[in-house]
Amino acid sequence: MTINARHTRALGHGAIYLFAAAGAVVMLFPLVWTLSTSLKTIDKLVVTRIELMPDPIAWSNYITLFDRMDVAKQFTNTMTIVSAALIGSLLICSLVAYAFACIEFPGRNTMFILLLSTMMLPGVVTLIPYFLMWDRLGLVNTFYPLIIPRFLASNPFYIFLMVQFFRGLPKDLFDAARIDGCGDLGIWRRIVLPTSLPVLATVGIFTFQWAWNDFMSPLIYLSGDRHKWTLALGLNALVGFEGETTVHYQMAFSILMIIPVVIVFALGQKYIIQGVTFSGIKG
Amino acid sequence: MTAQSTSSVGTMGSLAAQARLSLRSFRRRRWIGWGFILPWFIGFLIFDLGALLLNFYLSMTTFTVGARTPDWVGFANYERVLSGDRLARLSFTNTVYFVGLSVPLGMLVAFTLALLLNSDIRGRGAFRTVFYLPSLVPVAAASIIWLFIFRTRNGLLNLTLGLVGINPIPWLSRPEWAKPALVLMSLWFFGQQMVIYLAGLQGIPSELYEASDIDGANSIHKLFKITIPLMTPMLFFNLVMGIIGSFQVFTAAFLMTQGGPVNATLFYMLHLYNNAFRYFRMGYSSAMAVVLFFVILVLTLLVNKTSGRWVYYGGT
Structure with a gap:
């Protein structure tokens, strides 16, 4: 394999890797968003920008779910x-x-x-x-x-x-x-x-x-x-x-x-x- | 070796007795097989054959729940499905739109990503898991999740699009956006198909690629002359199954839009469900079911018929 071919190959792999990683983020994001929202308090539900980390973390949502x-x-x-x-x-x-x-x-x-x-x-x-x-x-x-x-x-x-x-x-x-x-x-x-x-x-x-x-x-x-x-x-x-x-x-x-x-x-x-x-x- | 020959001598000695015995056990085994498959056969008679015939019969009546004797109306229900009921026609067009977009797009995405993951990149297993994960989400839960994501104001999708300067899109509240939105959501489940393609790709013998390397083929050649031809049986299987499945799309529309806005997502199954379980027009909805059955049958046969031209069933 020539050096040039190896370069192209590495480049190709890099592109594939980037593409797959982007795809993975897109696929996972809805689930992460779901998990994040499930832990938010009611006053934090309406958001104007994407906030992934709920603050405070309301574990109680899950308990309420079982209670109510x-x-x-x-x-x-x-x-x-x-x-x-x-x-x-x-x-x-x-x-x-x-x-x-x-x-x-x-x-x-x-x-x-x-x-x-x-x-x-x-x-x-x-x-x-x-x-x-x-x-x-x-x-x-x-x-x-x-x-x-x-x-x-x-x-x-x-x-x-x-x-x-x-x-x-x-x-x-x-x-x-x-x-x-x-x-x-x-x-x-x-x-x-x-x-x-x-x-x-x-x-x-x-x-x-x-x-x-x-x-x-x-x-x-x-x-x-x-x-x-x-x-x-x-x-x-x-x-x-x-x-x-x-x-x-x-x-x-x-x-x-x-x-x-x-x-x-x-x-x-x-x-x-x-x-x-x-x-x-x-x- | 010695043990074997001794036993074979023994067999020779009592050949007649052996033959009698095996004949008897063979006769016994003739009906034992039926005993084993009996549960399935009963199920088949009642739940497949019986239900199918009953459905044909019902479709020729005005049966509603609670009625003792259904009135025979011949093909009147079919006439209504095919020409009288405007919503039936609309729901059919909606469904064709959905199938026509979601099946090919799903196949394209799944196949492309299977090809990418088939190259030896690092963390391939992790990628496969991540892409497959959404397919595990129960469709009821997925519908609720996407209902939230598709919100016009402050939905995740519009917030993300806002980052690149795209104005909020009324995904589920405008008729022209609702169907594309549901198609988009259906693509989230492509992982199921992708793992099937991946298994197939890994079964292609590497000698084929090595041989084509020697012949100086580039990767485009290899894709179109080796990979795709060898994968056609699987593409074909997924096409048929995709058509059968998507024509019966129901849950997402039921949970997310109830067929709206302005009947834009009134899919055939939803219209059928409404007729059967809301208005209890069992006769009419049976006719709707038969029509859908024949549409699926004709499409499947069509795909099957043309498959000879593009499906390769050689030894993989």
Whole structure:
């Protein structure tokens, strides 16, 4: 490499670095601003220039939020839905995926194509029929409409991810277990589940995020009973009621909603990369 | 080795018994597979197939919540969606505007930054985390945050623009600015796509670049002759998924603008939601859903059809 070429290269890297750094600031700034506003006192909310450091720092905003709003209740409700979704998704999807990946049965390929085609089905065409079904069953304003579908493997993408992963597991393990008299349930429980941590964690994290972030389903099914509200609905109400004067609480509420997702993601990040890569999604 | 041959002799000895056993276990396994997929299959019958058919049926009726027997009206609802309802048409145009801007722009930003981060700069992992972070923010929280940022007076965005002498822009209070504002906000989530592209870029074999170095190719050549062609499957996947997702954009408009100002952000899903869950016109909104379904289907098929010309599925 000539000196000139090396110069250009260093220059190029410098430019990339600057560009990426600028991008990073732009991306982070809204979050920093949110955090900063969430810690401001009410008289400091109207600003004429950007002040990042709140003075004084009002940690009490977060406490007030818990005192005045039903945040604790909403957190419990959200966690109830999330945990049920997690159990349903992990248990049922892995059973279904095991059958598609490791058991020969008549109609398997047809069923798998059917499963993949439902991935392309936009949620909008099932929205109203779902609602009418649950309404007929008298289950609107209960958690069931948000939970039961999870126990019927309602997310084809999770099954697809798992099938891809299970197909890559060494077949010798299955044969050995079968010779030892293991049935399919035994193989699923003793071999498939313990060796599939990456994909299980991936699906778990996706399920968590999806259930935690969901706004439309709680809006449709739980709006009518404020004791059943999730955090997203609570935030919606906070904005609707007193708009202008509660911005610091709105921002604190947003931060509270962001933290759990970030923690879960940080803990499971390495599994996601393994889970998705091994599933062959990337090619 | 010895153990293996002994066992194979044993197998030979009881071949008939073995065959009988495996036949029986095979027959048993035939239905066991169905037992395993049963939860999904029931879900499929009720929640996918059943719901889809029910939706088609409802779309031909005047069903409202509480009504016992829906009245059959044939294609009247569809006629109204396609020509009678001015707001339906407006909401469709609004949505096309949003999809047409946010999907390509999102792809462009995500792909460009993935390319940048793919070069071996220091702190690449940190950059990736920072760009991905906003994608983790729940859309309800993001809407509230951006509602605050977009404020005309003393909003973060206008304060920042003020630093370079730009006058305050009425982001969410003027019809001509509201849609661009929501597109801008949607770009905040590009990290999700970017990490997919990054994974793809790292899978491109370096021999290809080395070979082209020998042939004297510059980086522009490499980008257009190697990188982009090899990335087309992923670009294609994100294009299709982006279209399907953005056509159903709802939460941001619901929380931030309620469709306003002057219906500028009345997106199709919002109009559908209003009809279904505010006015309880279930029949009419089912027809709206079917129309959107076909629009998405046709677009997806179109992208799929033309993909043969620009998607490269060789061994990556």
